[in-house]
Amino acid sequence: MDKHPDERLPEFAAANGLIHRRELLVGGLLASVAPAIAAQEGLSPPPWTLAPGRPMSGYGMPSEWRKTVQRGFTLPPGRPGTGASRTPLHLLEGTITPNGLHFERHHNGVPDIDPARHQLLIHGLVDRPLTFTLDDLLRYPLQSHIRFIECAGNSGGAAAPNPTQADAGTLHGLVSCAQWTGVPLAVLLQEAGVRSTARWVIAEGADSALLSRSIPLAKCLDDAMIALYQNGEAVRPEQGFPMRLLLPGFQGNTNIKWLRRLRVTDAPAHTKDETSKYSELMPDGRARQFMLEMGPKSVILKPSFGMNMQGRGFYEISGIAWSGAGRVRGVEISADGGRTWAQALLEGPVLPKALTRFRLAWRWDGSPVRLLSRATDEAGSMQPPRSEWVKQYAPGQGYHYNAMQAWDIDTAGKVTNAYT
Amino acid sequence: MRTPESRALVVVVLGLLGSLPVLADGPGLGKAADPAVVRMMDLTILPDGKDLPPGRGTVAEGKQIYEIKCLACHGVGGQGQPMDRLTGGVGSLATPAPVKTVNSYWPYATSLFDYIRRAMPLTTPQTLRSDEVYALVAYILSIDGVVKPDAALDAMSLPAVKMPNREGFLNWWENPRR
Numbered sequence A: 001m002d003k004h005p006d007e008r009l010p011e012f013a014a015a016n017g018l019i020h021r022r023e024l025l026v027g028g029l030l031a032s033v034a035p036a037i038a039a040q041e042g043l044s045p046p047p048w049t050l051a052p053g054r055p056m057s058g059y060g061m062p063s064e065w066r067k068t069v070q071r072g073f074t075l076p077p078g079r080p081g082t083g084a085s086r087t088p089l090h091l092l093e094g095t096i097t098p099n100g101l102h103f104e105r106h107h108n109g110v111p112d113i114d115p116a117r118h119q120l121l122i123h124g125l126v127d128r129p130l131t132f133t134l135d136d137l138l139r140y141p142l143q144s145h146i147r148f149i150e151c152a153g154n155s156g157g158a159a160a161p162n163p164t165q166a167d168a169g170t171l172h173g174l175v176s177c178a179q180w181t182g183v184p185l186a187v188l189l190q191e192a193g194v195r196s197t198a199r200w201v202i203a204e205g206a207d208s209a210l211l212s213r214s215i216p217l218a219k220c221l222d223d224a225m226i227a228l229y230q231n232g233e234a235v236r237p238e239q240g241f242p243m244r245l246l247l248p249g250f251q252g253n254t255n256i257k258w259l260r261r262l263r264v265t266d267a268p269a270h271t272k273d274e275t276s277k278y279s280e281l282m283p284d285g286r287a288r289q290f291m292l293e294m295g296p297k298s299v300i301l302k303p304s305f306g307m308n309m310q311g312r313g314f315y316e317i318s319g320i321a322w323s324g325a326g327r328v329r330g331v332e333i334s335a336d337g338g339r340t341w342a343q344a345l346l347e348g349p350v351l352p353k354a355l356t357r358f359r360l361a362w363r364w365d366g367s368p369v370r371l372l373s374r375a376t377d378e379a380g381s382m383q384p385p386r387s388e389w390v391k392q393y394a395p396g397q398g399y400h401y402n403a404m405q406a407w408d409i410d411t412a413g414k415v416t417n418a419y420t
Numbered sequence B: 001m002r003t004p005e006s007r008a009l010v011v012v013v014l015g016l017l018g019s020l021p022v023l024a025d026g027p028g029l030g031k032a033a034d035p036a037v038v039r040m041m042d043l044t045i046l047p048d049g050k051d052l053p054p055g056r057g058t059v060a061e062g063k064q065i066y067e068i069k070c071l072a073c074h075g076v077g078g079q080g081q082p083m084d085r086l087t088g089g090v091g092s093l094a095t096p097a098p099v100k101t102v103n104s105y106w107p108y109a110t111s112l113f114d115y116i117r118r119a120m121p122l123t124t125p126q127t128l129r130s131d132e133v134y135a136l137v138a139y140i141l142s143i144d145g146v147v148k149p150d151a152a153l154d155a156m157s158l159p160a161v162k163m164p165n166r167e168g169f170l171n172w173w174e175n176p177r178r
Helices: A134-138 A168-172 A185-192 A386-391 B004-019 B035-041 B059-069 B109-119 B130-143
Strands: A012-014 A083-085 A104-106 A119-124 A130-133 A143-150 A175-184 A200-205 A212-216 A225-230 A244-246 A259-265 A287-289 A297-302 A313-322 A328-334 A345-347 A356-364 A369-377 A406-409 A415-418 B056-058 B152-154 B169-171
Touching: A119 A185, A119 B035, A130 A134, A130 A185, A134 A225, A143 A225, A143 A244, A168 A297, A175 A185, A175 A313, A185 A225, A185 A259, A297 A328, A297 A369, A313 A328, A313 A369, A328 A345, A328 A356, B056 B059, B056 B130, B059 B130, B109 B130, B130 B152
Parallel strands: A119 A259, A287 B169
Antiparallel strands: A083 A104, A119 A130, A143 A175, A175 A225, A200 A212, A200 A259, A225 A244, A297 A313, A313 A356, A328 A369, A345 A356, A369 A406, A406 A415, B056 B152
16 A cells, blocks of 8 residues: 655655656655745734735836846947847746846847838849838738747857856856747748749848848748747847747847848858858867757756755756757756766647756755756757767867756755766 | 758759749738849848949058058957957867967858948948948958958959868758768
């Protein structure tokens, strides 16, 4: 006869206390160690129950008690419009990034575009060069898809010889996930009449960098979208208002914001941002160019740097995983530096090219451990150890970093960034 | 996922599209683009250089413009700081300390014309005349001897420039070596 969940030992799936994901269904494990509700501050009712609250507001904001949840960034001197801000991944839950916390990467600032004066031009190797206004596009049948965008330079600091001691948002926060709504690009290209010699589409933004990238035509006819909405509201200025190119699974830089022009060509343009930048130099001096798809990746966010353990006992390990190739098939977690692994629970729905939340119960016995996660995608690709990843590239090259993140926990419960 | 089969399928589909006179599954709300608008907006220069504008600039002219408009960000002779280094590092890419600059890394000179014309200087983009852009390209390339000190560049000569790292890039989309 089964014991009460509180009395029996959980089923372990791997060393150092990783509990089988099936146990989450049983319950009781976490509850058994939940701290008792804090003692009441005396017997008087809290003040917010004794007076009317605030009135309605036009656009709601997060709690005053959570104002410190902010994107992280530094302003390089003399060039405030170039750079990036990062999503505080470790302070968020679920898989959808709030619009005000979506990471930013700008090459010359955020333009304030009057939508009435903006148009999208499609030209080049087409039968009918066309322009579309925002109002035109809003009359098309729209589609919504939950998709991540990850900067190709995300986590690139991990190419450095020593691990940076910083929180997960600082290390990996150039990835965000939203529900994007817009017009499939294939519909517009079809209307323009793509010629048979066409192979590439050069996309250009209306910012003052006129940022420009060459996109394979096959991608444009596959799942590319002109995104007009982000999590139900108009795409934010930092994300390309009034319209951006969404290329699910492709490196973030190709998802051109403030999209104003698509030129269909038979060859790539070799723009600055696909030669000088966003290309991957290898040890032999040659560089990979147009390596566009983001690889499988996962990061444990709980616990992670800055979240020290509160004594031995039960914890939930949780984090996010994603892949530019499609769905995450599985995430494994190790608490012994990669010798034994347990399958984490994937929180559904598991969507292609979207962040997926993983969870696993864990009983920490207070000894030093190294926590690792590794994602496998539906194409069968698995995250490499860092030592394998760095061998592929020249020293200091940090694009497309997708190696496993390791967190070391010492006997005091302090969490630090570690290399494998 | 990208497979050879799916690419082949796209090619087949494209072939069909090309043979159809009119095909409009969507509402067809796009307006015919005014050719003048297309000419004004299309700043892209491909490696073939066929959309390069009229104009001409020399190394000497480029040096003068550079020192007024570029040096504050890119340093004396394009040596960099606070912004990107533009020159030097030729031949360093396969060493333990690769230095990626315009002259050591970029495969095409046309990309430099395209980028300067659309995005530079950072605080006043799209203000340079074509002659000035040609001159700046000539000057930057001359610093590492990619063009001669007395070179002049125009729509004919610019695409013919052979960059030192011309053969250094592998097109990973068309041929991923996994």
